[in-house]
Amino acid sequence: DAGVTQSPTHLIKTRGQQVTLRCSPISGHKSVSWYQQVLGQGPQFIFQYYEKEERGRGNFPDRFSARQFPNYSSELNVNALLLGDSALYLCASSPTRTGQTQYFGPGTRLLVL
């Protein structure tokens, strides 16, 4: 079975631009969560979606938004990019609404110049 997949693997943007990151969960998983991991830190929770609805949101500004599609794939959008948005963006899928037992994808490395 395929694991969580994310695209693109790497991305370079400039300040003020907008970016869209994509995630496909493990087959049969309806919950997708997004995390930001800056160098030297553990991942920080951004959003959780279950059955196409937002179920949880971390402490991130409104420049960050996400959505989940009928096939349970998800997109993370970040507007008005700042240098500090440079990070590894991780997607995790879970078979349960509460998000227990989350399985991570390989991540998208975003560099903002």
Place this chain on the structure above:
Amino acid sequence: GQQLNQSPQSMFIQEGEDVSMNCTSSSIFNTWLWYKQDPGEGPVLLIALYKAGELTSNGRLTAQFGITRKDSFLNISASIPSDVGIYFCAGLFSGGGADGLTFGKGTHLIIQP
């Protein structure tokens, strides 16, 4: 954002030695997860714990869910070179709604030749 207190920050050990690391929190959790992350990759789930006092093994790895629900421990027996990497603990409190995982800062495991 909130992070768990994970220690030690790094460990330098000889091949064949046993390893112990732990994670503490000021808040209670009802799930504890342990992940390993290699450079440039997403975290890989090692062990999941769902009940206070639970002790679970996965090969040479053993983890425990503390009875106070505020801590967890991971032990690795007879370390081998492929154990090198960053180990993260993560806690989840799913109190009826949904929320994301709270991560520690990681323990860097380095095996000396």
